Amino acid sequence: MDDDDRVFKALADSTRRHLLDRLFERDGRTLTELESELEMTRFGVMKHLRVLEDAGLVVTRREGREKLHFLNAVPIRLIHDRWIDKYTEHRVAALAGLKRELEETG
Amino acid sequence: MSTMTEQATQVYSVYIRATPERIWDAITKPEFTTQYFFGSAVETTGEPGTPWVGWTGDRAQQLVDGEVIESDPPRLLRHTWRALYDAETAAEPFSRVTWEIEPADGGVTKLTVVHDELEHAAKTAASVAGGWPWVLSGLKTLLETGGPLGGGGESA
Numbered sequence: 001m002d003d004d005d006r007v008f009k010a011l012a013d014s015t016r017r018h019l020l021d022r023l024f025e026r027d028g029r030t031l032t033e034l035e036s037e038l039e040m041t042r043f044g045v046m047k048h049l050r051v052l053e054d055a056g057l058v059v060t061r062r063e064g065r066e067k068l069h070f071l072n073a074v075p076i077r078l079i080h081d082r083w084i085d086k087y088t089e090h091r092v093a094a095l096a097g098l099k100r101e102l103e104e105t106g
Numbered sequence: 107m108s109t110m111t112e113q114a115t116q117v118y119s120v121y122i123r124a125t126p127e128r129i130w131d132a133i134t135k136p137e138f139t140t141q142y143f144f145g146s147a148v149e150t151t152g153e154p155g156t157p158w159v160g161w162t163g164d165r166a167q168q169l170v171d172g173e174v175i176e177s178d179p180p181r182l183l184r185h186t187w188r189a190l191y192d193a194e195t196a197a198e199p200f201s202r203v204t205w206e207i208e209p210a211d212g213g214v215t216k217l218t219v220v221h222d223e224l225e226h227a228a229k230t231a232a233s234v235a236g237g238w239p240w241v242l243s244g245l246k247t248l249l250e251t252g253g254p255l256g257g258g259g260e261s262a
Contacts, residue, residue, distance in 0.1 A: 003121075028115050059119045059218070070117035077243035078120075 003056070004082070007075045010055035015040070016048050020057060023071035030066050115222040116231065118238045121214045124249040126207045129217055130180030132249055133205055136161075141254045142244030144237070146170070150185070152177045158185035172200070181207050187221070189230055198227040217242065 001009070010016055015038070022037055023029060035045045049069060052058040059072045122129060132138040136147035139160075146160040146169050154177055160170035169191045176184040184204040189195035202223040208216045219238055224231040248254055 028117075056119065056121070059117045061115075061117055061220070063115075068115075070115070072117065072119050073239040074118055074120045074242045074246075077239035078246065081243055081247065 003075070004079060006055040007057065007079055010051050010057055013048070013051075016052055019045075019048060019052060020071060023058070023069060027070050028061075028068040030068060034069065114225040114231075115220065116224070116235060116238065117218065117220050118242055119216060119218040120242045120246050121210060121216050122246045122249050123214050126180040126209055126215050128249060129207050129215055129245075130183075132245060133183065138248065142248045143241055144169075150174060152179060152183060172203070175202070176204075187230070187234075189233060192229070192233065194229040195227070195233055198230050201227045201230055217245070 018038070019034060022034060031042065031045060031049065034049070035042050038045055049058060053060065056075045057072055059070045061068050061070065124132075132142075134148065134150055134152050136149060139146060139148040140163050143160070145163045147163055147165060148158070148160050150156065150158040152174060154174050156174050158170075158172040158174050159168060161168055169189070171188045171190055172186040174183070174185045176182065182205065184202065186200040187203045188198070188200045200223070201221060204218075204220040204222070206216075206218040206220070208218070210216045219242065221231075221234055221238065244254065
């Protein structure tokens with residue numbers, strides 16, 4: 001499994017996307033805080049966080065006695081650059097051309 | 107209390123197929139930074155107590171102001187950060203950026219950027235949260251493919 005596979009697999013689950021959304025709202029949370037917002041066992045949340053961490057979407061840091069979870073959007077940016085831009089580039093260019101044409105004639 | 111500290115820290119990380127020395131050069135030399143750091147030319151000697159400054163590519167405008175706090179080439183660079191590109195971020199106090207470079211297995215190196223001390227710099231925090239993923243994605247692409255993003259190997 002390569003890096004992109006791990007990211008797509010991690011994102012292909014609504015609970016894991018929900019965890020990323022929670023971290024997007026407020027970054028740097030403990031397992032206990034994240035667990036309190038989900039109807040799931042601590043073990044279940046840990047398992048999902050592990051998948052997100054393996055994909056690089058979550059990074060952990062120790063601060064004192066606490067282990068904090070941070071959202072890392074770099075893999076999403078890399079996928080965007082590799083998979084999204086490539087397929088949308090000429091569509092955007094076509095629209096920009098249309099806009100220019102309409103504005104010149106209008 | 108701890109909520110404040112948590113909010114005040116952002117962490118970004120990426121694995122790059124390059125040596126720590128190449129990554130060190132890429133983050134401290136303007137000929138590299140202009141290719142992935144929103145076009146900005148970073149100027150620093152990497153020596154503690156000296157400036158860490160980001161300019162526009164043509165050096166006409168200073169974008170980021172800072173000073174090196176700690177340096178251990180090619181493993182660690184820590185500097186202060188005040189973004190001048192926006193009047194609101196320029197009015198906020200200095201925050202702190204730490205670049206950690208750790209060799210990992212299989213010829214790859216883990217680069218981690220910790221942007222902290224953002225307690226009193228909410229505008230800066232919002233601005234850089236959108237920016238760091240671009241910077242690190244661009245840096246990985248540059249070092250692994252030898253060209254900036256979006257070029258696909260062709261010249262612009």
